[in-house]
Amino acid sequence: MKALVLAGGSGTRLRPLTHSSAKQLVPVANKPVLFYGLEAIAEAGITEVGLIVNPRAREIREAVGDGSRFGVEVTYLVQEAPLGLAHAVLVARDYLGEDDFVMYLGDNFVVGGIRDLVTAFRAERPDASLLLTEVPDPTAFGVAELDAEGRVVTLEEKPARPRSDLALVGVYLFTPAVHEAVAALKPSARGELEITDALQWLVDRGRTVRSTRITGYWKDTGDAEAMLEVNRQVLESLRPRVEGSVDAASELRGPVVVEDGATVVRSRLEGPLIVGAGTAVRDSRLGPYTSIGPDCVLADTSLAYSIVLNGARIEGTGPLEGCLIGRHATVAPAAPAPHRLILGDHSEVRIRS
Incomplete structure (x- = not known):
């Protein structure tokens, strides 16, 4: 199993701080957010990491290096433009090959790591598995609707009228089945290839898409308020x-x-x-x-x-x-x-x- 870590975003919500620094390297408790994700991946027993970066990623390359300090082997994959999470999977197609993989957003913070999630996925191997959490404002996230039995029915990216309050946390697990879904996508109204559309493609074709509601702490560290909140959470220990x-x-x-x-x-x-x-x-x-x-x-x-x-x-x-x-x-x-x-x-x- 491999990992695909996305660290190519420009961090517009953290400007002006990110005019001169990658948002994934802004520190929490004096350690870059990205490092927590790489440590969680290594702790889950995954050693091969494809790191999606933009063409100006010198700072990330210098900070992460070859990944050996985290116990992983990093391969850098350049995404020329921010064209969506599913586009990042397309960029990484050759690297991922026919391996299962976890996709981890580099500016997300998950307390407790992902080891249990990876272990369950390896044992059951659904076509896709995703993490969900209740949020007060689902319009800012990808949103999943579940049926009475808890199965994923619909997924939508940043909907104006959400069908539920269950947001997708920035951790996804896939078998190679997702590559067929990604290859079939057209850009959304936002001009991006949406991972929610790829998941919906799988659902519509009867493929197995499972979800787990996160019980620990999760935060998207995309703005200053979130950074300060995560900093507080980490300092608690x-x-x-x-x-x-x-x-x-x-x-x-x-x-x-x-x-x-x-x-x-x-x-x-x-x-x-x-x-x-x-x-x-x-x-x-x-x-x-x-x-x-x-x-x-x-x-x-x-x-x-x-x-x-x-x-x-x-x-x-x-x-x-x-x-x-x-x-x-x-x-x-x-x-x-x-x-x-x-x-x-x-x-x-x-x-x-």
């Missing part, structure tokens, strides 16, 4: 660890990680919280539910429920909450009232007091 320097005038409460080379001076850190390697913190109050990347500077500031990427500098700010601060961004000085900032890489913001 953080274990305290201090490898850097914390002076006697500082206080650490709850699960706090201070990575190697980081320094904390005259500050209060409330976990769950990660301070990345080489980061300097002084005269500040940080956390909870905050991830600070490596080589940052935080001085005379208050920050909580936020993600700060590597090299950022935040000085002299009042209370900041719910922020997503890009690489090498600068924030200084701050007014006493709370501010919420979402900054792209190398940004600089100066707030009038």
Whole structure:
């Protein structure tokens, strides 16, 4: 069995952060979202991974490499344009051959992994298997309608009038039967080859399409709010660890990680919280539910429920909450009232007091 991981999207909902960085590499708890998916695939016993990327994927190639750090072998497959999930399967046709495969969206986050799902699929081998979860706004997702016995009846991509509240989670499992379905597709009104149409093709021809309702946590990390929520979820299981320097005038409460080379001076850190390697913190109050990347500077500031990427500098700010601060961004000085900032890489913001 192989895996097909989709990492070619441009991340428009995370702009300006993704103007200079792939959305799949935005970190959660100081680790790129894409890495969690690759680890879940390896943990499920799959070692061959086809990684769908766009033509400008240098950053992803450098971060993932040959996949050996995750225990997998990565083959890069270039999708020239974002023409749909089913189009990605078409691009990967030669690589996938006649193997079963799991298709995993690289910006999705599934707590608990996919091992049980893969094990069940290998044992039963339906033509397709998909994950479903109830969502408050199905119009933003692919939606499945089930009959009274729980069988998949209809599937539709981002319907204006959804027939159910069951959204497709970004994990699908297929036998080679899906290739015939994909080859028969025409572009949708969105101009894309939709994976929901491929699944519907299989259903209409009496092929076996099974679904499982996800019981754990799942999130599409496509926007800032989702990124912050997933960051919070991951930090819930953080274990305290201090490898850097914390002076006697500082206080650490709850699960706090201070990575190697980081320094904390005259500050209060409330976990769950990660301070990345080489980061300097002084005269500040940080956390909870905050991830600070490596080589940052935080001085005379208050920050909580936020993600700060590597090299950022935040000085002299009042209370900041719910922020997503890009690489090498600068924030200084701050007014006493709370501010919420979402900054792209190398940004600089100066707030009038």
